[in-house]
Amino acid sequence: MDQDRKTYKLVRLLTGGVTPVVLAAALLVFARLYDGSWEPGPQAAGICRELIEGTTEGRQALFGSCWVAPLPVLFYLPFAWLLPEPAAGLAAFFVAWLFVFWAVREAVKATGQSGWRIVLAQAAIAAMMGVSGRPQALQISTALTAGLVLLAAAALADWAAYRRLRDVVAAGASGAFLLLCGFPVFGPAGLAVGLVPFAACGDRESRARFQAWMLLGWLPLVYTVGVWVLLNRLILGDPLFFVRSLGHLVPHASLFLLGLLLPALALLPALAVTWACDARARRTMAGMAGPAAASAILISFAVALMVYAKVMDAFGTGWSTVTLHVCALVVLMIAMARLRQPIYRLAGSLGLFVWLSTFWFGGVAREVASPAVHEDVCQSVESYVNARTPYGRVFVVGYAGLDLLRGYAGERLVPNLDLHIGSLRRAYKGQNLYVLVPDPKGAVRAESVFWKYPDIYELGCDRLLFAETFGAWRLFEVVTAPTQEQLDEWKKAR
Amino acid sequence: MSVVNEQQETPQKTAASVDPLELSHRRPDWSASQPMTRTQKIVTVALLVALAVAFAFFPQKTAQVLIAVCTFFYVVMTLYKFIVIRASLSPNAILRFSAAEIAGQEPREWPLFSILVPMYKEPETVKQMVASLAAMDYPADKKDVQILLEADDAVTLAAARSLTMPPGFRVTEIPESFPRTKPKACNIGLHLAKGEYLVIYDAEDLPEKDQLKKAVLAFETSPANVACIQSRLNYYNPRQNILTRWFTAEYSAWFDLQLPGLAALGAVIPLGGTSNHFKTRILQELMGWDAYNVTEDCDLGVRLGRAGYTTRMLETTTWEEACSVFKFWIKQRTRWQKGYIQTWFVHMRDPLKLIKELGFVNFLHYHLLIGGVTFSVLVNPVFWLMALVWFVFRPEGVAQLFPGPVFAAGAVCLFLGNFVFVYINLLGCCKRKNDDLMWWALLTPVYWMMMSYSGWRAFIQFFRDPFVWEKTQHGMVKKQGGRPAAHT
Numbered sequence: 001m002d003q004d005r006k007t008y009k010l011v012r013l014l015t016g017g018v019t020p021v022v023l024a025a026a027l028l029v030f031a032r033l034y035d036g037s038w039e040p041g042p043q044a045a046g047i048c049r050e051l052i053e054g055t056t057e058g059r060q061a062l063f064g065s066c067w068v069a070p071l072p073v074l075f076y077l078p079f080a081w082l083l084p085e086p087a088a089g090l091a092a093f094f095v096a097w098l099f100v101f102w103a104v105r106e107a108v109k110a111t112g113q114s115g116w117r118i119v120l121a122q123a124a125i126a127a128m129m130g131v132s133g134r135p136q137a138l139q140i141s142t143a144l145t146a147g148l149v150l151l152a153a154a155a156l157a158d159w160a161a162y163r164r165l166r167d168v169v170a171a172g173a174s175g176a177f178l179l180l181c182g183f184p185v186f187g188p189a190g191l192a193v194g195l196v197p198f199a200a201c202g203d204r205e206s207r208a209r210f211q212a213w214m215l216l217g218w219l220p221l222v223y224t225v226g227v228w229v230l231l232n233r234l235i236l237g238d239p240l241f242f243v244r245s246l247g248h249l250v251p252h253a254s255l256f257l258l259g260l261l262l263p264a265l266a267l268l269p270a271l272a273v274t275w276a277c278d279a280r281a282r283r284t285m286a287g288m289a290g291p292a293a294a295s296a297i298l299i300s301f302a303v304a305l306m307v308y309a310k311v312m313d314a315f316g317t318g319w320s321t322v323t324l325h326v327c328a329l330v331v332l333m334i335a336m337a338r339l340r341q342p343i344y345r346l347a348g349s350l351g352l353f354v355w356l357s358t359f360w361f362g363g364v365a366r367e368v369a370s371p372a373v374h375e376d377v378c379q380s381v382e383s384y385v386n387a388r389t390p391y392g393r394v395f396v397v398g399y400a401g402l403d404l405l406r407g408y409a410g411e412r413l414v415p416n417l418d419l420h421i422g423s424l425r426r427a428y429k430g431q432n433l434y435v436l437v438p439d440p441k442g443a444v445r446a447e448s449v450f451w452k453y454p455d456i457y458e459l460g461c462d463r464l465l466f467a468e469t470f471g472a473w474r475l476f477e478v479v480t481a482p483t484q485e486q487l488d489e490w491k492k493a494r
Numbered sequence: 495m496s497v498v499n500e501q502q503e504t505p506q507k508t509a510a511s512v513d514p515l516e517l518s519h520r521r522p523d524w525s526a527s528q529p530m531t532r533t534q535k536i537v538t539v540a541l542l543v544a545l546a547v548a549f550a551f552f553p554q555k556t557a558q559v560l561i562a563v564c565t566f567f568y569v570v571m572t573l574y575k576f577i578v579i580r581a582s583l584s585p586n587a588i589l590r591f592s593a594a595e596i597a598g599q600e601p602r603e604w605p606l607f608s609i610l611v612p613m614y615k616e617p618e619t620v621k622q623m624v625a626s627l628a629a630m631d632y633p634a635d636k637k638d639v640q641i642l643l644e645a646d647d648a649v650t651l652a653a654a655r656s657l658t659m660p661p662g663f664r665v666t667e668i669p670e671s672f673p674r675t676k677p678k679a680c681n682i683g684l685h686l687a688k689g690e691y692l693v694i695y696d697a698e699d700l701p702e703k704d705q706l707k708k709a710v711l712a713f714e715t716s717p718a719n720v721a722c723i724q725s726r727l728n729y730y731n732p733r734q735n736i737l738t739r740w741f742t743a744e745y746s747a748w749f750d751l752q753l754p755g756l757a758a759l760g761a762v763i764p765l766g767g768t769s770n771h772f773k774t775r776i777l778q779e780l781m782g783w784d785a786y787n788v789t790e791d792c793d794l795g796v797r798l799g800r801a802g803y804t805t806r807m808l809e810t811t812t813w814e815e816a817c818s819v820f821k822f823w824i825k826q827r828t829r830w831q832k833g834y835i836q837t838w839f840v841h842m843r844d845p846l847k848l849i850k851e852l853g854f855v856n857f858l859h860y861h862l863l864i865g866g867v868t869f870s871v872l873v874n875p876v877f878w879l880m881a882l883v884w885f886v887f888r889p890e891g892v893a894q895l896f897p898g899p900v901f902a903a904g905a906v907c908l909f910l911g912n913f914v915f916v917y918i919n920l921l922g923c924c925k926r927k928n929d930d931l932m933w934w935a936l937l938t939p940v941y942w943m944m945m946s947y948s949g950w951r952a953f954i955q956f957f958r959d960p961f962v963w964e965k966t967q968h969g970m971v972k973k974q975g976g977r978p979a980a981h982t
Contacts, residue, residue: 062902074902216932
């Protein structure tokens, strides 16, 4: 008995402590040497800076877009508050990957497999991230998303297989947190949670308690949506502000949303397998659907994630597909690690899987603008404005603007998340106002400024006149009538 | 903490010869007979003065600091609840014995089990209580049941005397004296108890029939330092009205999730009022209950922890009557919350000694469970009001009280923390298979407002009438035409 307990403690230390720490540290070193992937994401640090200063822009940025999700920002916030950059980014990166390896442990241990399988699965995932060749795969937001997808998928699978109350709670909670990881995972989150009550329908007793599973499983997600909508209403004045960009990003939004339902079809066969396993278990008095049902759910979930990535790509919103691919591969790896097979065979198959995954990812590295470029833009804009007026104020729009201003210490350039030219003119009477707009490429297209003023980058808009181009940014001057004081000054000058 | 009860067992021991206030006489420092010590009073006044001065000179900064402290507290409480609930999933969170395991024990000699049933002015429940205890699956000659009745409670005494008591049942008359509390009656019962083990039931309780046997097995299979086995409590009238629905949801979460979680963590457990099974000798060593503490059970749980003993949870249920009338519910909750305040002050007389005896982790458990719960019901209304004002009027003043990180943490607590607490109640209902109550549990925030009202009432009463025992009114189910369900 004592020996068992000692072994249990050792395994727990190995799988829950030593291995995750070593692997997360290894990934950190790798990412640092490789390309700086410890970065908390293009905008999170900028949003955190505003949040720490308590500005309205910070609050707007936190909840104002389904593409720049709140969870990675909230995750990064304590680090940004307590540590200077880049230590904050490094620490957040390390903790985010610790979370992934902990999630792997939770996902595999539910089957009662030995500790070495967990270690192998953790190592295989670290290796896959290392050889993926895509810096985005290592980012904090990807790590958080992958960890939550893993927890949600494993919980759904375990619920279908073993029907433990804790799995409903885990599926519901991880699904709700997953939703906060951004639009690309809205679908997977909905699937993981939506299927909870149905996965239990194969069993008569569980079927009778459908409303209980529905309430426990769906409530966290529904509540999260409700809170997001409420905060948009309170902070931005429009309850659906965070999803408004969808209509602008894709030409046929309804077709796009319909397309997002497609991956759900991938889970229907798994559901059928679960019910069949339940029926067989009832006949054989085995009680539960068992591991076959769990495997079916996990594999189908991975397929669904891949289909999501395809749909996003097809509609031109595929800038987050690397994250979806990472999630799919991680779920498949876990499905493999949960199978009952000799340890050497598992090691071999995981190794093969890692090697194959390099073909899957094999793309080009994402371009990351260096801080030096950001500083150049800020200084050039500031010099340009200072040369014309001592009262100038430049509103740098959107999340890209927050990123641009990360290292900026001056007062001339200020972030703006919700551009209202009329309001700016009223609020800053007597000042010369400028608006700095980013090039609407890739994810930047989702910025609110582009669904409000679709041609702003090319043509400006009402009361905005083009002034100058600074790299990928364009500066526009807000046309305002001079105040009486300004007119008096000019008269005097004449 | 080491205590030796020097009282000798004498065959002539009677209720009149027992000192029910032994704890307060021999160890006044453990008793709530003095609600606050002089040092505590001085520290409290000094803190209030410091706060007033700070508000006078730096109102905004002081408010910001206070809000930051409260927000930090909310974050900690949310995380703590999460940890406790997660621990409740552990296999060792609760002791389980199947019917087969119990049957496998036979034939065997079961130990003598003392049962104390304190009652006051509840003549209508005597008959049901006697029937329920007589029906328990435990050898009749091994039951030592004492019905504890106050000497001035003529109606209940008459009702009890009119019944033909089964073997092993007796009525113990409690002499009139101050304070007139349940623990005082129980202390007399404890001194007259003959059993190796002892349990307390309330008059309206319906324990599961095999509970005593399960408790014996639990003691026999647990380490020697397990001094108490707490059964789970739940209600037999959950659907009587909305109040009983909420109360049932709360009790389900407390006894089916939170207490097992605490037991799994090895934490100090604030015992439930009834169905806690003790080793009689240890309870006598600890001089029983504090007659001045209105939640003597909670206090005893802490004293057990201080003396190096632990409590385990047992998978068996005692069905009680949920208070169904708002007025009585407020009174009952006021008493509970006042008792928590009493208990917190009693054990904080010497914090260093408390850390030494409980250990640091249990010291934190103690603060979060006993101080934290009370603190939260007191400060909740302030934060609700601020949230409401901010949502409706958006005044800049409120926003300024929440600097950046505090705002973020506060928002997380508001939206996540409150949800977690509601969700725990839902889980409790689900675990009890009360699926229909889950919808009602969604309205738990209204119930919290009632708790805050009773919390403030308790806080005021702690200073004005610390020993007043607001007795819970039972028998409302029958009065309103309901009938307890049959339980096995």
